Amino acid sequence: MKIDSGIPSSTPVTRVTETPGRQGTVARAPAGGSAGDSVEITSLSARLNELEGVLAGVPVVNGAQVQAIKDAISEGRFKVDSEVVADRLLSSVKELLLQRGPA
Numbered sequence: 001m002k003i004d005s006g007i008p009s010s011t012p013v014t015r016v017t018e019t020p021g022r023q024g025t026v027a028r029a030p031a032g033g034s035a036g037d038s039v040e041i042t043s044l045s046a047r048l049n050e051l052e053g054v055l056a057g058v059p060v061v062n063g064a065q066v067q068a069i070k071d072a073i074s075e076g077r078f079k080v081d082s083e084v085v086a087d088r089l090l091s092s093v094k095e096l097l098l099q100r101g102p103a
Contacts, residue, residue, distance in 0.1 A: 072078040 069078065
């Protein structure tokens, strides 16, 4: 089987303009396209882009909580509840099997 990467590409958009305050509008060109094609980004899309930037700066790990657990382990105060670990392990396996679907 040969995979052909020679798929024709569409006409590239040459200009993108952002119009704040307008919602739900997209300029559409005729089917043939032209050098004057444009795209208007709605204010909602701009806000989503802004929120993505904010979330990128939020750390994934809570450093204070990690340090508290490290301290508890080193001081011998950290207790593992084997029943909770087993229940959560079974839940994650069930979830993975449901996502996978029937074999």
